[in-house]
Amino acid sequence: MNHPGHWIGVILFVFAIFLILISISNFGLVKRLLIGRPMRTAELRSHHTKLLWFIALPILSADLYSSVAYGPEAGITELAHLGSDAKWYIIPITISTIVLLVILILSYIMGILAYPNGGGAYAIAKDNFRARWVSLVASSSLLIDYILTVAVSVSAGIEAVSSAYPVVAPYETILSIICVFLLLVVNLRGVAESAKIFAWPTIGFAVCMMIVIISGLYDGFRHGFVQQATPPFGTIPKGISTLLVLKAFSSACSALTGIETISNAVPVFREPHQKNAIKAYIALGVITSITLMGFAYLLYVKGISPSPNNTMLSQLASLYFGHSILYQIIIWFTFIVLILAANSTFTGFSQLAAIVAADGYLPRVLTNRGDRLGYSNGIIALAAFASILILAFHAHTNALIPLYAIGVFLSFTVAQIGLTRRWFNVKGPKWQVKLAINITGAVITAIVAIIFAVTKFTGGAWIVLVVLPVIIFLSITIRRHYDDVARELRINLSEEFPEIREVTTIVLVSGIHRVVNNTLSFAKSLGGNPIAVYVGFDDESIRKMEHKWEEWGYPCRLVVLKSKYRSVIDPLSRFIKVVEEKKGKQGHIHLIIPQFIPKRGWQNLLHNQTALQLRIWFFRHKDVVITSVPYHLKK
């Protein structure tokens, strides 16, 4: 009973049921409590209060900056089996990562210059490539990546907590799912209104990282940098290979995901937008580089090894501060900033999904704004997919990372190539410089994407490489369907007009009682001559019905049908076929079904849902208009 595994099923179930409940709009009270009062469309504009760049910076950089908590660790884990001799590789790998970071930031600054109103990889690709699959590569890999961001960030956050409190370790999966669930609720409530609050955790986390680094440097100055635990530098460990180093490098690059956020959000900055956004990018680059380098250096100096139960950040912090309050604060800030990174993804995912859906490449429900103006369907979809991933990988960050970074770098590459094409076509001031930067960016990100695909292929990257084309194919199929429907429904106002045709009205009766009385009252009120149809399962019940109908005063014509197979649909559909043949295909056939509405929802379980089954079947198979006449039970 105390193995956490079997709770997975239970949680999945509860979660699914909850999703169903909140998507049913009449689940009013709980929805109000969790989601809040509905908001007017007009309230949409007031949300974008413009932000000072140094306030926008922490808000928008939670995703990127939080990844320093797991990026270096993900890299060095790949080399862990080579022993202590391989530990020095963390230094060159981190330097390469920082070089890549600088290139990416420069490329994205070019993106801001090109698209001052903000434009993600999808918008850039759509603008610069005629082939629609290119922009779909960008959007699909970003959407996959957002899902993975939620899964990875939440899992990493929970891993940070369980490093400090090993007692929660067996419950990582459940706790991660609960976090996703809370994020879902928060995002359905709408988060934009309180965005400024989100600056503080990132600032707090950055301060914590700085404290760790400064304590490390202080320790170095007092006791010497190279210490007893410091592994040798520059030795070539047994079993090392270029592939392995590339693998470690690509894993470490997972620290760079989320870099695109600022460029998507340029309009959020105070005027001048572009200049402020560029300032933020530069500041972000400087702070992230310092943190990465300092953190990696201390990890090397202290000779820390990756452990499945204790993150390297937690190990390092506890070396300096033990399990003091300061250590606890660092852990909790790590947790909060990682959850925040997941949180910011909810907005990103749902907005991108809405844009792609508006172009007809994803189901149109994703463009619906919910009561609180968020794209609630996208938010729910993201939470559901992320939960499934967390369950499937048991909330293990390192197992998820191979799937993670390939999508990011794929969309980076598409955006860079798009910008390259743009500079060629548009030119503009200093276009050769911008072109050069984006070509460099495109080549480097393409190389990293390929390194990822090759080195992590068996480790899970194949999943993304299989899923991606499937999503693109589905997107194109969806668009084709919408195009077909639009063409089919288009009407020529001067040629077609609602014509009056004959209506044959059939009322399904199951006996003689109040519900049937009410239904017949409606049918007769419509005018015309309704036909009552009774389906009996044996001769006895049919005879009885005919007799009672007579006794009731024959309110309208009664047709009795016998069902040998205990099905109502079969005899009824045969009867309707006869009517169709008699009347020709010209008229409307109108089937009226009584609908029993119990006072309480659970009571529905106690009544056969014949009306529902009939509607599903007839809509699928026949051209029959179906009317449900409700009868509300009082008890």
Added chain:
Amino acid sequence: MNHPGHWIGVILFVFAIFLILISISNFGLVKRLLIGRPMRTAELRSHHTKLLWFIALPILSADLYSSVAYGPEAGITELAHLGSDAKWYIIPITISTIVLLVILILSYIMGILAYPNGGGAYAIAKDNFRARWVSLVASSSLLIDYILTVAVSVSAGIEAVSSAYPVVAPYETILSIICVFLLLVVNLRGVAESAKIFAWPTIGFAVCMMIVIISGLYDGFRHGFVQQATPPFGTIPKGISTLLVLKAFSSACSALTGIETISNAVPVFREPHQKNAIKAYIALGVITSITLMGFAYLLYVKGISPSPNNTMLSQLASLYFGHSILYQIIIWFTFIVLILAANSTFTGFSQLAAIVAADGYLPRVLTNRGDRLGYSNGIIALAAFASILILAFHAHTNALIPLYAIGVFLSFTVAQIGLTRRWFNVKGPKWQVKLAINITGAVITAIVAIIFAVTKFTGGAWIVLVVLPVIIFLSITIRRHYDDVARELRINLSEEFPEIREVTTIVLVSGIHRVVNNTLSFAKSLGGNPIAVYVGFDDESIRKMEHKWEEWGYPCRLVVLKSKYRSVIDPLSRFIKVVEEKKGKQGHIHLIIPQFIPKRGWQNLLHNQTALQLRIWFFRHKDVVITSVPYHLKK
């Protein structure tokens, strides 16, 4: 990736989806393939071909006889921690079990004499107690028990297989679920037609058990019965207590579940029913006693200890036959007979559920016969509950047994007390003897039930003791609801008659296209003056709609509503409120909604299900007749 745990969620999902699919009746082809052609109600009678008693015996005894495979093991497992000194307890415990078996068989023979047409505990209780909760105790505990039988038998069957092939051990849960799923399909097809086939596995298993026992006796005659491995007899081990012995005894009694099957099925026997059924009972008692005693004796002689990875039967068989073909045959017959025991439960559960539902204590859907004449909803419910149990307990038989036997003995007790009351009231020939037997039976089974409840309380029996009253309470609530509804719907034929009232017809239009054209054609064909209602989210779209409506030639009156909160329901329900107030509550309000039917099912995902949401909301909150006019897309 290779931990089996995360598949649980996936399987649960697939299973749930499958259940939904087969319950939707238009899922025609797959249903035909899996379930077979539908059968006429008239085919029901021809099923009960009467059986000779020695053929009926193995068919009806799979449930009881198969439990010898795990009963003694379940008993001795309770004492395993006391070491070798406690092993001899298997002998007195098995003897007690056999004594109980004899008492129960005698009691059930009395049951047959009282109810020659077969009557389970529920029928007996209903017939002899006025208080309806007594019969509900019997039915509910039996229903719980049937669910547990499926879970326990399937788990035990898979454990037998994994004893022989340890490679499947990590997949026990999944394989058990697959077995339940196959049983579900088989039972939805209907099993009664091929019932005779089911005699052979039980016979085969009995022969296997006899081969094991005879080999053991032969071995004993050649090498002496008391061997090196034989533990001391009669020593009092350290740590033994009365409670522990009772606990072991009650676990061993799980071998007696399924004893009621023959008494429920008296009409299946050739004439004279009763005499043949009694013969079968006596034969069953003799064979089961011999098997239990022989098996337990050999287990003692060979000093076999329970092991989580290797059943005791498998250990014993491999001592005599190694891993030869004979051993494999024994294992596979054990598996087959246990699966068969689970299979026979499907009929028992669904029939009992149907009888109780017909009395109004369970949802009425359980009385519906499916296409193949089985009570398909009961069959599906059983499979679903059993799967959940297997998942929750990771297919560990010994964890499930505490929950198992309490229900059986509770229903035994109710049946015995019922029979006791009957002999008092009805009397008849030799009633005092029958009375004495049933009183003894009632006292003994009550004692065993209490021993179970006490000794296994913390081990899981509390679950049953909590669930049981809940089910009984629900049953009574359900019956009350049905009674209320029947009272509310009853009509006085001479006083009430369908009256003609005014109908206000409202057509919801989302623009001007073919679907709307078709809907308006129907609305106008009904006669009267329909009102078209358009809900716009902004002024622009409303202005445009009004203009186009004019251009179209104003097919009927148009009302435009603006929705500030992007909801169609809110403005529409406010509009309907206005209409209601104008017309008074006397007339019918008739809302016509266009319904878009894509050619393929998956395409439904691409269209907003506004019609469905409107129906759910309006049926819940307003007294509005709702008509859906389908428009079938061609592509």
